[in-house]
Amino acid sequence: MEKERVFLSRPHMGGNEQKYIEDAFEKNWIAPLGENVTEFENDIKRYTGVGEALAVSSGTAAIHLALIESNVGQDDIVFCSSLTFCATSNPILYQGAQPVFIDSELDTWNMSPEALKKAFEKYEQLGQKPKAVIVVNLYGQSAQLNEIREICNQYDVVLIEDAAESLGSEYNGKKSGSFGDYGIYSFNGNKIITTSGGGMLVTNDKVSRDHALFLSTQARDKAIHYEHSELGYNYRLSNISAGIGRGQMEVLDNRVSIRRSIFEKYQQSLGNINGFEFQPEITNSKSNRWLTALTIDPEKAGFSSKDVIEALEKENIEARPVWKPMHLQPLYSNYDFIKLNSDNAKALFENGICLPSSSDMQAEQQDRVIQIIKDLNSDK
Ligand SMILES: *Cc1c(COP(=O)(O)O)cnc(C)c1O
DSSP states (O other): OOOOOBOSSOOOOOSOHHHHHHHHHHTTOOBSBSHHHHHHHHHHHHHHOOSEEEEESOHHHHHHHHHHHTTOOTTOEEEEESSSOHHHHHHHHHTTOEEEEEOBOTTTSSBOHHHHHHHHHHHHHTTOOOSEEEEEOGGGOOOOHHHHHHHHHHHTOEEEEEOTTOTTOEETTEETTOSSSEEEEEOOTTSSSOSSSOEEEEESOHHHHHHHHHHHBTOOOSSSSOOOSSOOOBOBOOHHHHHHHHHHHTTHHHHHHHHHHHHHHHHHHHTTSTTEEEOOOOTTEEOOOSSEEEEEOHHHHSSOHHHHHHHHHHTTBOOEEOOOOGGGSGGGTTSOEEOSSSOHHHHHHHHEEEEOOOTTOOHHHHHHHHHHHHHHHHHO
């Protein structure tokens, strides 16, 4: 009999989600309006320490709204991490703007502050300046946000922090997502907590938050009839989904500690295989370890990350390569990419792998994953 599939990252309910959903049913607030939405926003504000929050239908929608609020429009330039999921950069194209992709550093796998500086200098010489910078905290690990914030301040450019994967992580003792002018979270089904689909925009700018709320509800001007003077979107989160989010917020810290111990077990069991390098956690940061990610140097290990993915798939276990960088995507082939000497994002993609990291993964399931990889190591 085939073993139950082990997923990379699957939803893991805490128990109280249904209580909040039932509450919405009782009050008949089955709409993008109601107590769950407001309370879910309050939960996020309390948790992250950011002043304002707006619950929306996806992380992508939150990034889109952050770009609009940053006045990014036709032909504007936006600097953006290259090693990420397409949801980070696609909204730049929605706005008719031009992404310029920035390479990763190997210390965090995230945007290299040096490469970012180089990009600012290059575009300054061309007489151009980006309207915004989007920095991603990959797999839960924060970028070097102090350095990146400083560079953005120096050039007076808006910083958007894509914390879709890093809710619950910390940097310098502060919560991930709270470092930019805007921060965004995702509650897609595979994230550390989920609302089955959803996102959140956070900012300390109340005027901007209220305008984003206006845009997310079809930009209805004040009138009895439907009057519109701005282009709006249907981006608000439903009260049902927000109910799931409230239940999930109660267990977020627990999920972080489970995912961190999953990472530690992988690292302890596999860390001494030749050519294995786990994603680092820089000293002033704490990663939520959303996914355990590592690179495998096939020359040293004698097998590749692709071999591991195939061996696991044979046993009905899901593992994935690291994100394919945006500058290598056909969709983005016409846009600029700034790196220092070598293409780190490409190297991380070529050798990188994400191992199953669900917070409800059984110890026995993780043992199987580890054994399959150890067997590859001894078989070679
Ligand atoms: C998941 C994710 C998003 C947003 O995803 P949605 O599915 O739209 O909620 C954005 N950026 C990154 C890096 C992500 O992993």
